[in-house]
Amino acid sequence: MAEIKVEGLSKEFGVGEDRVVALENVNLDVGGHVFVSIVGPSGCGKSTLLNILSGIETPSSGKVTITQDNHDAEPGYVFQAARLLPWRSVMDNLLFVQKDRSDETKARCQKYLEMVQLGDKVDKYPGELSGGMQQRVGIARAFSIEPDVLFMDEPFSHLDAITARSLRRELHEMWSQTKKTVLFVTHDVGEAVELSNRILVFAKGGKLEDDLQIDLPFPRDPAEDAVAVAKAQVLRKFEELDLIAS
Amino acid sequence: MATVVTTAPSPGRGLPGWVKSPKFARILFPFVVLGIWYFIYYTLDSRIFPAPQTVAVFMWEEITLTSGVRYSSAAENIYVQFGITLMRLTIGFFIALILGTIIGLAVGISKKVDAFFHDWVMGVLAMPALVYALFLGLALGFGNLGPILAVVIAGTPFVIINIREGVRNTPKELIDMARSFEVPQNKITRHVLLPSLMPFFFAAIRYAYAVGWKGLVITEVFASDRGMGWTIKFWYDAHRAHGVIGYAIFFIIFALALEKLVFDPLADRAFKWRPKMDAVQMAEGDFGGVQREGFLLIEDQEIEEGVDTTVAKGGNF
Numbered sequence: 394m395a396e397i398k399v400e401g402l403s404k405e406f407g408v409g410e411d412r413v414v415a416l417e418n419v420n421l422d423v424g425g426h427v428f429v430s431i432v433g434p435s436g437c438g439k440s441t442l443l444n445i446l447s448g449i450e451t452p453s454s455g456k457v458t459i460t461q462d463n464h465d466a467e468p469g470y471v472f473q474a475a476r477l478l479p480w481r482s483v484m485d486n487l488l489f490v491q492k493d494r495s496d497e498t499k500a501r502c503q504k505y506l507e508m509v510q511l512g513d514k515v516d517k518y519p520g521e522l523s524g525g526m527q528q529r530v531g532i533a534r535a536f537s538i539e540p541d542v543l544f545m546d547e548p549f550s551h552l553d554a555i556t557a558r559s560l561r562r563e564l565h566e567m568w569s570q571t572k573k574t575v576l577f578v579t580h581d582v583g584e585a586v587e588l589s590n591r592i593l594v595f596a597k598g599g600k601l602e603d604d605l606q607i608d609l610p611f612p613r614d615p616a617e618d619a620v621a622v623a624k625a626q627v628l629r630k631f632e633e634l635d636l637i638a639s
Numbered sequence: 640m641a642t643v644v645t646t647a648p649s650p651g652r653g654l655p656g657w658v659k660s661p662k663f664a665r666i667l668f669p670f671v672v673l674g675i676w677y678f679i680y681y682t683l684d685s686r687i688f689p690a691p692q693t694v695a696v697f698m699w700e701e702i703t704l705t706s707g708v709r710y711s712s713a714a715e716n717i718y719v720q721f722g723i724t725l726m727r728l729t730i731g732f733f734i735a736l737i738l739g740t741i742i743g744l745a746v747g748i749s750k751k752v753d754a755f756f757h758d759w760v761m762g763v764l765a766m767p768a769l770v771y772a773l774f775l776g777l778a779l780g781f782g783n784l785g786p787i788l789a790v791v792i793a794g795t796p797f798v799i800i801n802i803r804e805g806v807r808n809t810p811k812e813l814i815d816m817a818r819s820f821e822v823p824q825n826k827i828t829r830h831v832l833l834p835s836l837m838p839f840f841f842a843a844i845r846y847a848y849a850v851g852w853k854g855l856v857i858t859e860v861f862a863s864d865r866g867m868g869w870t871i872k873f874w875y876d877a878h879r880a881h882g883v884i885g886y887a888i889f890f891i892i893f894a895l896a897l898e899k900l901v902f903d904p905l906a907d908r909a910f911k912w913r914p915k916m917d918a919v920q921m922a923e924g925d926f927g928g929v930q931r932e933g934f935l936l937i938e939d940q941e942i943e944e945g946v947d948t949t950v951a952k953g954g955n956f
Contacts, residue, residue: 447819468819476816480834480912489830490820518912538820 395461395541395574396424397446402455404441404599415441416599419455423591426572430585433595439578441599443544446576461541469540471548475527477519483530484515487537505533508567525556532560536567542574549584561587565612582631586624587613594630602634689881697885710873711865717889724867727783728855731790735847738791739798746799747806760796768793768854776862786858786866793854794847801846805839837909845902852894
């Protein structure tokens with residue numbers, strides 16, 4: 394079982410007057426088959442936390458351990474923009490992040506492309522796909538390495554509402570089937586409520602302000618009363634924490 | 640009842656579609672040039688300005704070796720002259736490409752190396768080809784070395800500048816993506832860095848070739864006893880404008896042929912991943928932060944019958 398442990402994590406950028414605190418003394422424990430959303434206003438350090446967890450950035454202080462059954466866990470990452478190699482086909486984009494190009498690996502990549510409904514687009518280049526399709530490839534790429542934990546940084550924020558909704562359903566389906574630990578950054582409270590078991594609320598200055606449990610059965614339809622009520626409760630929490638600009 | 644406020648434009652009005660097509664414009668160009676040529680021919684002294692047919696006959700005789708002109712014992716006809724120039728161009732071009740790529744990579748990676756080369760590159764770019772043509776003639780005589788060096792001097796700065804911009808425009812987002820998936824560095828170099836340099840490399844090739852060619856011909860005029868540049872001077876000395884114009888047209892034909900038969904197929908092969916204009920959603924055009932344009936490189940997509948060709952442009956020279 395994957396476990397993410399964050400202890401006393403801080404991150405600062407710049408020095409002197411230009412010093413900006415992105416994260417301040419964050420403590421976190423996430424593990425098992427959970428879908429955890431990180432929400433908060435712009436500049437609250439959501440993406441910085443994900444970048445540190447995935448090794449793109451280093452912390453100023455504190456400790457991060459990501460383990461799978463007491464071994465180092467392998468993370469997968471889905472970015473805000475798909476970040477595909479435009480000069481490689483869809484299949485080659487998935488193979489690029491694999492450790493080998495064996496038939497078994499190719500079959501695994503094909504399986505995840507089929508899960509995101511792109512099984513017939515393996516030879517296409519990213520430029521020949523729509524924005525939604527490109528993001529699907531990004532999701533399939535992250536799942537194709539069969540990571541222990543999955544980090545997702547506002548993956549649907551560039552997409553139109555209809556495409557984003559269908560991708561959320563696919564993502565939920567894949568999460569249910571693969572039993573991954575997912576850490577999902579979003580600024581959309583509705584999205585967080587629809588997908589997550591837990592919502593971590595960050596405030597400006599990079600402080601973890603609250604840790605909310607969403608105990609509603611999946612799949613969740615945003616039109617359902619219970620989901621709408623949960624969303625309203627989270628937004629009320631935002632107001633209590635003074636996170637909504639007046 | 641609703642009022643119709645817009646209607647689709649009727650297809651029958653205005654010029655027919657084929658007249659408005661880029662292909663027609665391209666075909667029209669030589670005819671316009673020919674028209675202007677005839678106009679000048681009939682309004683100027685025909686002894687100064689030859690008729691198009693005079694030039695055409697001259698070119699035909701040169702190609703078929705029926706003109707009776709033997710240029711020299713070492714290089715007696717157009718094919719030998721052309722072969723000499725092409726050999727010089729090819730050698731100089733590859734030296735410029737290798738040298739410019741090595742320096743361009745170093746300059747792009749290190750600010751210190753950039754500071755060292757910056758003024759020299761700008762200086763050479765600003766130097767008229769005539770200056771080094773004359774100097775190379777004085778320093779090295781009339782052999783092959785001077786003309787080859789002229790190509791190197793003319794082409795290298797363009798390769799340096801384009802490669803430098805390519806290195807500076809490496810797609811950081813894709814490199815971060817690769818690192819977060821723990822892709823080894825050599826794989827990142829092969830699959831991310833090198834392909835992202837390709838548009839800049841192609842711009843470098845095209846410009847090194849174009850300016851190298853110009854530098855070479857001028858050097859052959861002043862500092863060589865053979866080659867296409869020397870042949871143009873031969874006809875200039877003989878006061879035969881049809882010879883000068885005829886050889887200029889040979890140059891143009893060769894340049895266009897090289898563009899169509901070598902550079903375009905190479906570019907099509909290297910950039911087959913680029914979306915066709917009629918493909919899905921060109922509007923988004925964002926591959927996750929890949930920067931495709933550089934300081935001296937402007938990419939222009941031209942649509943012609945569903946095929947897009949990439950035209951790279953350089954700076955002032």
